[in-house]
Amino acid sequence: MSRVIRIAVLMLVDAVLINIALYSALLLRFDGHIPSNFIEGQMILAPIFTMVFLLAFFAFGLYNRLWEYASIGELTSVFTSVTIAMGINSVVFMYISSPGGYLLPRSVMIIFWVLTIFLIGGSRLSWRLFRDYAFRYRNSQNGSNGRNVLIYGAGDAGSIICKELKNTSGDSNLIGFIDDDPTKKNYKLLGYPVIGDRTNINDIVRDYQVAEIILAMPSQDGKTIREIVEVCQQTAATVKILPGMYDLIEGNVTINEIREVKIEDLLGRDPVKVDLEAICDYIQDKVVLITGAGGSIGSELCRQVIQFNPRKIILLDHCENNVYEIELELQREYIDCSSLDVLVPVVKDVRDWNAVKNVFQTYSPEVIFHAAAHKHVYLMEQNPEEAIKNNVMGTYHVAKAAELFKSEKFVLVSTDKAVNPTSVMGASKRVAEMLIQHMDKHSKTSFVAVRFGNVLGSRGSVVPLFKKQIAEGGPVTVTDEKMIRYFMTIPESVQLIIQAGAMAKGGEIFVLDMGDPVKIIDLAKTMIKLSGFEPYKDIEIVITGKRPGEKLYEELLSAEEGVNATFHKRIFVAKPNGLNTRLIEDTMKSFDNCIHPQSLEETRCFLQAFLPSFQIIEENKEQKPTSIKTIDNSQDKQELTI
Structure with a gap:
């Protein structure tokens, strides 16, 4: 559908809804029996009211939005534009009506305002609800072919990833959330349940056949992330991570930004910030x-x-x-x-x-x-x-x-x-x-x-060496079990x-x-696990001895x-x-x-x-x-x- 036709259809729907709201307001005011003189008043005012509303909707950009992604921001725009248009209509109504005989009862204007917000806002929201229903229906039909996904973190970042997964027609079936905050357990976020916390993650992954865990905690420090990654790595699921808080604030987070966990995500401190x-x-x-x-x-x-x-x-x-x-x-x-x-x-x-x-x-x-x-x-x-x-x-x-x-x-x-x-x-x-x-x-x-x-990652340093050794099937060489580095x-x-x-x-x-410093042998084990292998089972770790x-x-x-x-x-x-x-x-x-x-x-x-x-x-x-x-x-x- 072209943009012009889309806008024309929306305007036509809005015009019908505005007139339905005005007529319904009269019906409610008179319990279904509207006097003939007020019907005539409605016919005089309806074209004016409709025109004012449509101009207000244009001014507030209601016809330049993708309503299938409607959220609180879009509904706020509906409320604001309807309220301002109703204020203008009220002035017109008072000006046109004769001092002694109003074309419509004044109480009708209040009912008209409420019904217009409900109908215009509801029409926009229905696009979003229809899209969400279609998405869930498609996933239920294709569920056997998609991979089950669990989001770790039922906060702002988790909700963004949830929306992205819902908006993406991929092969992911979102199961729900896990979060270490006990007050969130058994509640729902965007319709998906908070199933548990890290203590029962093994059971959750097994029971729901989870194939992928997405860590959505961009503000957490590296030490906490490292602890969570270690817990998740004990399951059979693949572990991925959301980019840092800066990317979240800048609005750069999409499904494509979710990536494998890297060693730098596990550093035991916050990143350095400069002046x-x-x-x-x-x-x-x-x-x-x-x-x-x-x-x-x-x-x-x-x-x-x-x-x-x-x-x-x-x-x-x-x-x-x-x-x-x-x-x-x-x-x-x-x-x-x-x-x-x-x-x-x-x-x-x-x-x-x-x-x-x-x-x-x-x-x-x-x-x-x-x-x-x-x-x-x-x-x-x-x-x-x-x-x-x-x-x-x-x-x-x-x-x-x-x-x-x-x-x-x-x-x-x-x-x-x-x-x-x-x-x-x-x-x-x-x-x-x-x-x-x-x-x-x-x-x-x-x-x-x-x-x-x-x-x-610098040339000749331990991380590229470990990556190469893991890619070659091992062994990974560590000079001493006690060796630590910053x-x-x-x-x-x-x-x-x-x-x-x-x-x-x-x-x-x-x-x-x-x-905190990092033990090199722990770094080796973590890198092996991040590569999808088991230390000492799939990839050997060899202690070579400290060199001069x-x-x-x-x-x-x-x-x-x-x-x-x-x-x-x-x-x-x-x-x-x-x-x-x-x-x-x-x-x-x-x-x-x-x-x-x-x-x-x-x-x-x-x-x-x-x-x-x-x-x-x-x-x-x-x-x-x-x-x-x-x-x-x-x-x-x-x-x-x-």
């Missing part, structure tokens, strides 16, 4: 340099920074493919053809001072995010001198250029492995922190570092980095409150550092330690003369000068890992870092 206004102030219309721009952190920095309208973004990376891919993505997703000069791809190595100096001389970056680094613990134990060249000397080169060319801010991307380091990688990042803290004391550039834990998502870590730049006064080491440089427990602060709060409730500042000024300045002079460690022994001496208690642990090739089930580390070179 967008403060970020805008120091990035907007500035030249921003991002080193390591093609890496996991660097590429996400590019994606987020570009949204704050910088004048230019310099994409620096030593790998040409990385630079090419991130530039292509940013051009495609974030900027138009007229703004292509915003991106400056640069293939350079931070270990090359002349190359770094040339970049600063050419583009004069005002804000620097230094994400270029070697990060894999195990590889840096095997190649320790490379960790010093890239993570320490490379940081010095970029920081030195920032000071020389008077940049405003320099933000170093650091790691929790820099705290009481037991690995070469962690020790090299701690020395890099010391360097920029020293440089901040004598520079107009604000030098700061941002320290956070493991990043979910986790955050890539977007969260980058938001912290950018926020730290906005908060920087100079010399700070910013630390994120990362919530790895710690069982990561720390965010050393005992000497302590912590100060900031205005951001999730970000803290480590109190600065005493720095060995002479050692740092001698090291900087050595780097200026291209002198740096060239061997394992020279690297050991270099790091111990800064961190006297640090030891490089050489791998014992003869030692086998102690575990529940063991494999040789030499056959498992894929497990790069946790």
Whole structure:
């Protein structure tokens, strides 16, 4: 049916209903026996009243709505438009009627108003009721072919999913809701019962043959979600989840948005929120340099920074493919053809001072995010001198250029492995922190570092490794049953980095409150279950033993550092330690003369000068890992870092 014909039909139906309401009002007023003079009055007023009502309905958009999806909002519009039209009609009625003889009794107008609301509103609602009935009838006819669905959460989000399921002609048969609020049990939401809570979910899934459970609790914290997922995974049903509260508020939730549960949904804390206004102030219309721009952190920095309208973004990376891919993505997703000069791809190595100096001389970056680094613990134990060249000397080169060319801010991307380091990688990042803290004391550039834990999904991290191992049928390798780590998502870590730049006064080491740590073996079990398998039954978990440089427990602060709060409730500042000024300045002079460690022994001496208690642990090739089930580390070179 075309739009014009649809509107014409609706207007015709409304005109008939208005006249029925007026005539019914007279019948009710006179108990079915209407005097002839009032019938004549009705015939005079009916065309005027009808015209006023139809114009009011047009003004309030009643003919531009899809009434098969009618809700409280649409019925409110009906009430408002009928009431205003009745007010106008009452004025017309009083004006036309003679002082002594009204065309209609005045009480009829009140009855007329009530009946019009009832008939017009009822006609609209009937479309919705008919559609819902048709949907349920179709599901009852096709019920044997559809999958039974249970919604966990009988709140706002649950009602939205319920409506979406009703509005979608898919193969889903909604059984009802489960909710942990005892006051909701045995009540109905949109006609579907709240059957029970998590304590009897196994029985519900079995009795109702539920194939899919949808978690509709976008405001719950990760710890609660993790507990609920663990309960649901004990059933035979597939577990899916609704996106976060932000998507719900923005109205972006549809059936297509419901997805499989991801590891980031199970983090034991709320996501980090940033001060967008403060970020805008120091990035907007500035030249921003991002080193390591093609890496996991660097590429996400590019994606987020570009949204704050910088004048230019310099994409620096030593790998040409990385630079090419991130530039292509940013051009495609974030900027138009007229703004292509915003991106400056640069293939350079931070270990090359002349190359770094040339970049600063050419583009004069005002804000620097230094994400270029070697990060894999195990590889840096095997190649320790490379960790010093890239993570320490490379940081010095970029920081030195920032000071020389008077940049405003320099933000170093650091790691929790820099705290009481037991690995070469962690020790090299701690020395890099010391360097920029020293440089901040004598520079107009604000030098700061941002320290956070493991990043979910970054290259070489544990989550992609576990996914690959599960896809290959196992085994999943875990270094130690007691090993725990703090986790955050890539977007969260980058938001912290950018926020730290906005908060920087100079010399700070910013630390994120990362919530509860996660046991790696529990993470492995959860990922196996999320993939539809049973740990130790379908997929084995193998304990390989802790390798050189790895710690069982990561720390965010050393005992000497302590912590100060900031205005951001999730970000803290480590109190600065005493720095060995002479050692740092001698090291900087050595780097200026291209002198740096060239061997394992020279690297050991270099790091111990800064961190006297640090030891490089050489791998014992003869030692086998102690575990529940063991494999040789030499056959498992894929497990790069946790």
